[in-house]
Amino acid sequence: MTAGSELRALLSQRLVPLIAEIEELVYKHGYIRVFGSTVTLLGTVGLLGQIFGIAWLRTVFATAAGALFVVAALVSFAGTQRQRNKLVNVETILHDYADSMHTDSPIVLREWRQETIVENNGDVYCKRNIILNAASNGKPRYVSLKMVYYGITPLTARAKRRISCKAYHARPESASERTRAKATSVWKNSKSGKPRLDIYVHLGNRVEDGDLVTVEWWWPKMSADLMNGLEPEGFDVAFDKKVCKFTHRVVFRNVSNPSALTVRNQGARNFKKKVRNNDVIVEFSAREPRLNEPMGFIADYTRDG
Incomplete structure (x- = not known):
């Protein structure tokens, strides 16, 4: 030795x-x-x-x-x-x-509505409302949300910890009396290799017809590269379960030069863009979208015009 x-x-x-x-x-x-x-x-x-x-x-x-x-x-x-x-x-x-663990009676989303607010400094606030059909067969139920980070600035561990998320569960006749729902999250990579935050909202063993699930999250600097003119960013959705109808609204707030913010449609239906004061509002929607088919748009902002 x-x-x-x-x-x-x-x-x-x-x-x-x-x-x-x-x-x-x-x-x-x-x-x-x-x-x-x-x-x-x-x-x-x-x-x-x-x-x-x-x-x-x-x-x-x-x-x-x-x-x-x-x-x-x-x-x-x-x-x-x-x-x-x-x-x-x-x-x-x-x-x-x-x-x-797919069940023989998966949850059906009657309606899916999301509003994403992008501040001029790149901070992002999202609110998603989901109205569910009944699924009361005693099995544990959950809904999942996926958010992909498209920026070129590396996403550090500290930046991930700054993201906050809240989830709520309510009946349609008493949406103001919602209760907090358990939510967990995990980081994975998307098919394109980008960091992706997966959020799981746990609903328990009983989902009644018309139940409303609301998820809110705040992601500091998520779109900073876009709003600083460094890189375009994609805003899209793809559903892995049946959705009767959905609406996705993105608001770019207080844009210093609204005409410099351009968008390119990427398979979205009912696609609309309008400017209100210094806000640029983009919206698209559809009924019964096909499963696993991405829909959305790409936004680009050239600060120099």
């Missing part, structure tokens, strides 16, 4: 239990408390060393406290990252099972 191997074994025997204890401490009391205690210890030791003139005491304890702070920070970061990775893996597995 070489000296290096012996050193690694010794460090493993001594440090692993210590790190485990520190991890338990951080988990039990939280990173902020551990950080605050470390800062307090540093200040107290420094003050005592200054009062009594004991330089070595100040140095030793300050070094130990600083090392403890660094280890606690690393442990906290590693623990948080592990929990995030574990959650992502679990949700991915569950969603893959959900996608593959």
Whole structure:
């Protein structure tokens, strides 16, 4: 056994239990408390060393406290990252099972309406209302939503965490008394290789005729590349279950030069574009669209005109 191997074994025997204890401490009391205690210890030791003139005491304890702070920070970061990775893996597995377990009576969407608001800085707000037909056979039901990121700016982990989503479930006669619905999400890649956010709204074992599901999400800078004139962006839909009718409305708000924002139809029916003040509004709709057939448009904005 070489000296290096012996050193690694010794460090493993001594440090692993210590790190485990520190991890338990951080988990039990939280990173902020551990950080605050470390800062307090540093200040107290420094003050005592200054009062009594004991330089070595100040140095030793300050070094130990600083090392403890660094280890606690690393442990906290590693623990948080592990929990995030574990959650992502679990949700991915569950969603893959959900996608593959087709029932003999899938949910039928009576009506699908979405409004997407694109701010002039690229922030995007979406609201989707879905009216369902009855599906009350006691099996767990869900509806899924897919949002593809078409930008050329890399989508970082921090940018993904900034996206917020809320889901609601209501009866048609009492839409104002909606209740929150459970929603989970997972990141995948689209067929074109672009990052895609899949959102699953869990409805329970009973879906009554006319149930209304509302999903709202806020995606900061989703269309920043488009609104900065860097890259065109696609706005499209494709349905993998029967939809009686749908309407998709996209509003580009406060565009500095509306005439510079052009759109190209990509198989959308009842396609309309209009300008209202500085807002550019694009809308398309259809009845009983064919399954898995993309419909929409491509938008391009040249800020220089």
